[in-house]
Amino acid sequence: MNRPSPRTVRRLIGLAVLVLWEAVPRLGILPELFVPPLTKTLVVLWSDRLIYLSGLMVTLYEVAFAMLIACGAGIALGAVVGGVAVVRNLMLPVVSSLYAIPIVILYPIFTAWFGIGSESKIAFAGVYGFFPVMLSTAAGIRTIDEQYLLAARSMGATLPQLIARVIIPAAIPTVLAGLRLGGALTIIGVVVSEMLTSASGIGYLVTINRTILDSPRVFAAIIVVLLLSIMFDVAVRAIERRTLAWQNAGRRVASTEDVRAARLPAPATA
């Protein structure tokens, strides 16, 4: 018998989750306060669409600026830490330890400094997303194969050429992995800080509706955050596909071979 492809299985699982989301509360297995039915949530989302849309705009605005800070500062400082041994030895242990701290405990300080408006969210989420971007940029630059640099020098590359044509392209895969993680953390940072102290944004809508036990509206806000994260993921994937075409070229070859190799013994085990 033919096995369904992983993609088909993924879609079936997704469908099953949606069906359960509708069926479980309707059948009274869980109270609607815990999980409101999917249709009820969607209806609320639609009827309050202007509220959610304006909340989303605030959140998007904060996420955009926070990502700018996280990525800009993360890449710039990561490049210095990764490229200059003295700075690396001085800073990397400190930064790595800081990364382990739950930075959310600093959020009250951010509100004291920047108020409860968007500024404190941007600052907090920017710092939150900064660490993985910086650490992976540093790692990406530090782990460049010495041979690449030696070969470029033997071909007469100047330092700017070395940076533009060897160091940056060689570091891109690792840096992108950091941007992906940092970007996701930035979204988390914004939503969490909105939930803690604020008067607008999607996170605020979650909190405010939870306090009045309006579960459909809480879940509607959660759906919006989910969509935001999915959009981000799709965007990052598109960037990765474009910039890492050379890796994909190989992966395609490798994966079809892997699949073939993996499929061959299947009849024996089935």
Next chain:
Amino acid sequence: MQQVAQLKPNPGPARANAVEVIGVSHVYHGREGAVPALTDIDMTVPAGRFTVIVGPSGCGKTSLLMMLAGLRTPTSGTILCDGRPIPSPDPQRVGVVFQEASLYPWLTAVENVEFPLALKGGPRGERRARAEAMLKLVGLDSFGGRYPHELSGGMKQRVSIARGLVQDPPVLLMDEPFAALDEQTRMTMGHELLRIWDETNKTVVFITHSLTEAVYLADEVLVMSARPGRILDRVAIDLPRPRTYQMMATDKFGQLRERIWQQIRAKE
């Protein structure tokens, strides 16, 4: 004691010796202080000749090659490439092929070959045409669009050789270029290299661990001692050219190989 190649008056005076190393010593400053890596190396490679350097691991062969490439400065002594000192890398005088092909994985084969030309600038079309001509020379004209990981080990080294030759330097330096290849590919690549050498008239300095490879390829084999590296012997390989695989089975080949082996073994 040192036999400097005696050349008749040459029409191109500056080109008589492509590579000259005069009294070169190198001291490496490591964690345990100064370590002498090379002592008093003298070496002359006439233009168009194929010289192979053999010696035990860590004897400073690679250091010597790095100096010939202008990637490292000797502590004392003089190095002339194409008649002039080489204080920094100059791909128009010296091309280098490394052990691991060190191709850039984000560039296709033809873009890798074009890389040195791209650093220098110039019309894009001309650059590409030149790179494609080099790929054709090494027998990879239909593989220009492939990325390095889509090529076999031997093909990668071919691309690497094409890259070393793309600026048409008179001297090609090769640091154990075939060491990572399997035996059959290694033999084929050696043979291919001789063909390319013959077609392009380059001066080659080639480092290897394989004595068979050394005798098969070289006009002259320089035998180096363990650290600090000195030149123990210069063995002229007077096997006729073009070389054939059959020669490896001859007594002459065996004797030359044995002579080099005795030199290396005696000093271990």
